[in-house]
Amino acid sequence: MTTIYDIAKRTGYSPTTVSKAFNNYSDVREKTRQEILEAAREMGYLPNAHARTLTTKKSWTIGVLFVEGTGAGIRHPFFGAVIEDFKQVAVEKGYALMFISKDVGGKQSGYLENCRIHGVDGVVVLLSDYGDPYFQELLESNIPMVILDYETAQAHTVCSDNTAGALQAVEYLVSLGHRRIAHISGGKGTFPGKQRELGYIAAMESHSLEIPEGGIVEGAFYSLESGYAAMQQLLALQERPTAVFASGDLLAQGAVMAARDSGLAVPADISVMGFDDIELSKFVTPALTTVRQDTALLGRRAAEVLLSSIDEGRGEMQALVFPVEVVVRESCAPPAEE
Amino acid sequence: MTTIYDIAKRTGYSPTTVSKAFNNYSDVREKTRQEILEAAREMGYLPNAHARTLTTKKSWTIGVLFVEGTGAGIRHPFFGAVIEDFKQVAVEKGYALMFISKDVGGKQSGYLENCRIHGVDGVVVLLSDYGDPYFQELLESNIPMVILDYETAQAHTVCSDNTAGALQAVEYLVSLGHRRIAHISGGKGTFPGKQRELGYIAAMESHSLEIPEGGIVEGAFYSLESGYAAMQQLLALQERPTAVFASGDLLAQGAVMAARDSGLAVPADISVMGFDDIELSKFVTPALTTVRQDTALLGRRAAEVLLSSIDEGRGEMQALVFPVEVVVRESCAPPAEE
DNA sequence: AGTGAATATTAAAGGGCTTACATTTACGGC
DNA sequence: GCCGTAAATGTAAGCCCTTTAATATTCACT
Missing domain, CATH: 3.40.50.2300 (Response regulator)
Structure with a gap:
């Protein structure tokens, strides 16, 4: 596995400079950066997300709290659709999605605990049972969070009207x-x-x-x-x-x-x-x-709210409510004459 | 954030002993372990997965490669059902699931690259277009992998007959x-x-x-x-x-x-x-x-194959094929007389 | 040449955890 | 009392990366 040290050795620069080259610091000369990037390419270098997270405290990971237990899970037609659009904008902005479960490895641990362990930058919540004490625990925490299909003053929420x-x-x-x-x-x-x-x-x-x-x-x-x-x-x-x-x-x-x-x-x-x-x-x-x-809209806006909450601190809690529309098809008709 | 060093200081033991206590090393006295665990609880200690991964090279994370682009994504009814059951056994064994995309942060990077960056221990693949060059690249790699709905000698595969x-x-x-x-x-x-x-x-x-x-x-x-x-x-x-x-x-x-x-x-x-x-x-x-x-069976067995491939090396590639059954309902009948 | 300001580079200190290896302690046996 | 062994604990290095602060280099201008 190639590291910035290998690149440093090969190019003759220090690991510091190599790191800066990747992170677009303004104080490395353009020529130097090119040399380093070229060497990195040749050596097949890939950054190590865990090492980076360890120092920066930022994991570029968003926890997904998805209905568990009811047997529906990812299949859930409504949440499934929402999360798909959520994912699109999150990925676009550089985040990865990770499922957060409450029992990992057979141990009862809770959502908050697992969020902390994995150092997620934020959480999107799609639960049906909001009474779950593990969810409450998470809600009390200060992890940036957006919740779907629910309203509370304690977190950003997104739901239909x-x-x-x-x-x-x-x-x-x-x-x-x-x-x-x-x-x-x-x-x-x-x-x-x-x-x-x-x-x-x-x-x-x-x-x-x-x-x-x-x-x-x-x-x-x-x-x-x-x-x-x-x-x-x-x-x-x-x-x-x-x-x-x-x-x-x-x-x-x-x-x-x-x-x-x-x-x-x-x-x-x-x-x-x-x-x-x-x-x-x-x-x-x-x-x-x-x-x-409008699941696409819900998902997209939820992502936007969460990401900005991650970037700019929680700020004022937002409770987004989106309009819905009647779709007329065939299952309703005027009542029969009596 | 509490670390093992904090616990060490508080209990008077060394960080090593604290670490060992958590990892069930046989060479820490039971009384000591209890002391440490107790202190950890009081201090609200939680291990840092990234730090752990950095040293052990094991992330306890499985990458999920899910249909992208077609707009179906997580909604895909068949794959959605399969992954749900897959997830259940993976989580049971202590793994978390992470979505792997090929374009992160607007950069075209590819599946393999993102797997490496995040250091996933293995990958489950649910794609519909197996001709994708990025998938091929992943296939050539030596990352433990199980593929659904596909057959190849280069990886473990699981599909219906x-x-x-x-x-x-x-x-x-x-x-x-x-x-x-x-x-x-x-x-x-x-x-x-x-x-x-x-x-x-x-x-x-x-x-x-x-x-x-x-x-x-x-x-x-x-x-x-x-x-x-x-x-x-x-x-x-x-x-x-x-x-x-x-x-x-x-x-x-x-x-x-x-x-x-x-x-x-x-x-x-x-x-x-x-x-x-x-x-x-x-x-x-x-x-x-x-x-x-039998989506439940497919998902479950796929997980089992992948996990054992992670534990015991890739070994012989398995190509699992599961029987299917005709479900008679109402859309078929004998042909009309002519 | 000499100065100072800007530019480019580096050394070193972490971040939190694990682990090979070294050291200490406990204890039965002589 | 001393030794050897086993059990318990500790030291220190290392995983890979970022960042602060310090050092080195360049360059324009007296």
């Missing part, structure tokens, strides 16, 4: 003529779930529509299965709703399947609307009418 | 009574694409079935759009095939949509079969009959 999204969704259903609109809520603990539920309630109130007794059902983990189960509950209601707004696309799709299995046609007999616009939503039949989040 | 899968697919279609079976092939450059096409051809021959002129169409990037276009070509054929075997689920789904847009019902008028069994395949209508790859 869930409340407004839910509002728009209900608006749309109302505009089709629906009045008995039920809601399949996201998991209790999730931030977007709460927001969307709030938006739903607010929208119903603003139209003076009554929320049917039992008209809000919780679906766990945003999973297809829980959407299915939730829909079964809704269909068993005294007065069956004519439209259902689900907090996630998978929940919605589960609802569609439950309706179908009960002999109801979507959207002829009952309308179903989702949230997220994950990839599969345009392929299912009927294609899902939903609320689209 | 694509040929057999294609064979089984055709078998199944034949068993339903189909004889005019067309194929939508994967991209020219992809390894699984070639394998599956070969399997298709072999299967057709073994049944003495003629491959219709123009009955093999290439779909680029395994994308929905190219599946759609390919299907349009097939439907325009003199004698329309009664069944189409597509090299990927997205291709297949595109084909289904093309058929539908041409006024054909799937599977009543034409059967469509896919490959991969990505998540959405069970949600579309008709649910896609396809060939399932």
Whole structure:
């Protein structure tokens, strides 16, 4: 492995000068720099990131805290899309991404601990359970951080305007003529779930529509299965709703399947609307009418916020909220005449 | 930041002993170790991975080479699933995962270079374009490596039995009574694409079935759009095939949509079969009959192969091939009477 | 020539950890 | 009491790089 010492020996300069040549110090003569760079190329020199980090305290590494345990992980359609765009700008700026787990080598250690051990310069958080004590510990720390799908004054946050999204969704259903609109809520603990539920309630109130007794059902983990189960509950209601707004696309799709299995046609007999616009939503039949989040924008802006927080200190915490839009497809229609 | 020197000072032992205490050397007395560990805990000591790596030459980091550029990246449904399981066993064994890009900080540098700079202990490769010269460069190197969805004698490889899968697919279609079976092939450059096409051809021959002129169409990037276009070509054929075997689920789904847009019902008028069994395949209508790859197994075994290659030297190259299975759902049926 | 200011180069000190090797301590046996 | 061995601990060098402060060189100008 070639080091700056080897280059120094070969060119006759000191290691100091060699190092400076690579780091574009203004006090090495252009001719000298060229000589050194040329030698480095010939010798196949590559800098050692660990040695550099050891002295500079800067690792050029960003920790990625990704949903663990639920079995979704990297597969998670929404977070997966966001992180991909995040990665693009981070890499562009010279950073590498590293997954931070809480149990490494079978030892329970926690996110913060692993961040410290690896000396990451910052962290991007994409979790669904923000109650996790290990996450809280990280949150208390002073590591530059950006969190997705969550809001807190303790860190920069980036999320979609869930409340407004839910509002728009209900608006749309109302505009089709629906009045008995039920809601399949996201998991209790999730931030977007709460927001969307709030938006739903607010929208119903603003139209003076009554929320049917039992008209809000919780679906766990945003999973297809829980959407299915939730829909079964809704269909068993005294007065069956004519439209259902689900907090996630998978929940919605589960609802569609439950309706179908009960002999109801979507959207002829009952309308179903989702949230997220994950990839599969345009392929299912009927294609899902939903609320689209701009994942590319979320990812990109999250990266920008984090990087500038790394460069310029944490500064004022930013809570970025991005607008969403209703994507009309085939799963909603005016209610059937009664 | 607490270091072993701080602990040494506080406990009165030397840094050496402190280091040994952490590394479970047998020559520190149990009582001493306890004292040191206790002090470390009180002082909030955490080891510095970079310093450790610098001396030991072992980074406990695995580089992940993930499809770039096509826009799919982490979203890629198949690779995403595989890497998730890979990650699980790697983390379990104490490794962290780091994404390796070829252009960092706007500089074109290449995979190998970045692996060296970060001193990764090994690399897992999930690419679709294995012709990339930067990948070739990496392949020539001696970095422990496991490659997915590819075969070469130069590295350990893990893939599904694509040929057999294609064979089984055709078998199944034949068993339903189909004889005019067309194929939508994967991209020219992809390894699984070639394998599956070969399997298709072999299967057709073994049944003495003629491959219709123009009955093999290439779909680029395994994308929905190219599946759609390919299907349009097939439907325009003199004698329309009664069944189409597509090299990927997205291709297949595109084909289904093309058929539908041409006024054909799937599977009543034409059967469509896919490959991969990505998540959405069970949600579309008709649910896609396809060939399932065991992504969990692929990921897990890939990790095991890589880790043992790291521990015990590269050794004999292994080419692991895993069986696949036909998943019967709704998109295939016996051909219509003529 | 001599001065001072600017420019170019280097020595040396870390950064936090591991490890080969050296040294000290403990202890049973004579 | 002294020796030898095994067990426990310590010294010091080294991993590769950066950075501060000091030294050397150049050059313009009296």
